[in-house]
Amino acid sequence: MELLSTILPYIYMLFWTLTFCIFCFFIFIKIKEYGVNKKEEIIKQLFIQRTALIPSVYEISKDFLTKHEDIFDEALKLRMREFWEDSRSNSLYKIMPTKKLIQHEINFIFKVCNKHKKLIREWKFIYLRNELMEKSRIISQEVDLYQEKSKGFNKLIQIKNSTIIGYLFPVMKKLEL
Numbered sequence: 001m002e003l004l005s006t007i008l009p010y011i012y013m014l015f016w017t018l019t020f021c022i023f024c025f026f027i028f029i030k031i032k033e034y035g036v037n038k039k040e041e042i043i044k045q046l047f048i049q050r051t052a053l054i055p056s057v058y059e060i061s062k063d064f065l066t067k068h069e070d071i072f073d074e075a076l077k078l079r080m081r082e083f084w085e086d087s088r089s090n091s092l093y094k095i096m097p098t099k100k101l102i103q104h105e106i107n108f109i110f111k112v113c114n115k116h117k118k119l120i121r122e123w124k125f126i127y128l129r130n131e132l133m134e135k136s137r138i139i140s141q142e143v144d145l146y147q148e149k150s151k152g153f154n155k156l157i158q159i160k161n162s163t164i165i166g167y168l169f170p171v172m173k174k175l176e177l
Contacts, residue, residue, distance in 0.1 A: 026169055029160060032153045039146045040092045046142060047099050048086065050106075050135035051079050057109065057128050064119040071112055075105040092146075106132060 058072045065071060078101050085095045110129060113119050120126070160166035 022165060025160070029153075029156050032149070032156060036146070036149045036153050039142065039149055043092060043139065043142050043146060044086065044095075046135060046139045047082070047095075047102075050132060050139065051082055051102055053128055053132055053135070054079055054102075054106070054109075057113070057125070057132070060122065060124045060128065061113055061116075061119055064116050064122070065112070071109060075102065075109060078102045078105055103136065106136075 054072075054075050058068075058076070062068055078098060082095070082098050082102060085098055110132075113125065113129075160169070
């Protein structure tokens with residue numbers, strides 16, 4: 001009985017210390033989840049900003065290109081599809097295929113436009129081309145950071161799920177791009 005009374009405060013202290021550590025770990029997971037979600041939103045906004053420049057390129061190149069409508073047709077359709085997907089889906093993973101197709105179309109448009117001598121000297125076109133290239137570069141960097149953050153977050157979820165207590169607090173893994 002005397003042994004129990006001397007050990008009991010240490011058991012209480014151990015119990016509360018473990019409880020506190022587990023609580024801090026779950027708070028840390030929530031903070032990491034918020035960071036990953038915030039990075040997703042930044043990437044989505046950057047994609048929208050980049051795609052919003054396509055109609056400007058369309059208008060500037062209208063006077064210079066023959067078959068102008070054919071060149072921009074797919075890009076404008078993809079822009080409408082992107083708008084619809086952005087309003088319906090919260091997952092970056094679900095909308096990435098459309099974003100990749102848009103990037104492919106932007107590359108195609110600039111390959112065609114860069115072959116036209118007068119158009120590549122037009123200052124508005126040069127500005128938009130540089131702006132689109134800068135947006136694409138920033139998107140690439142942000143996607144790389146997102147992948148790093150989501151890998152770290154998924155490792156934390158794996159650690160959390162290796163405990164019995166971890167299954168009591170459901171947190172979904174983030175799909176990597």
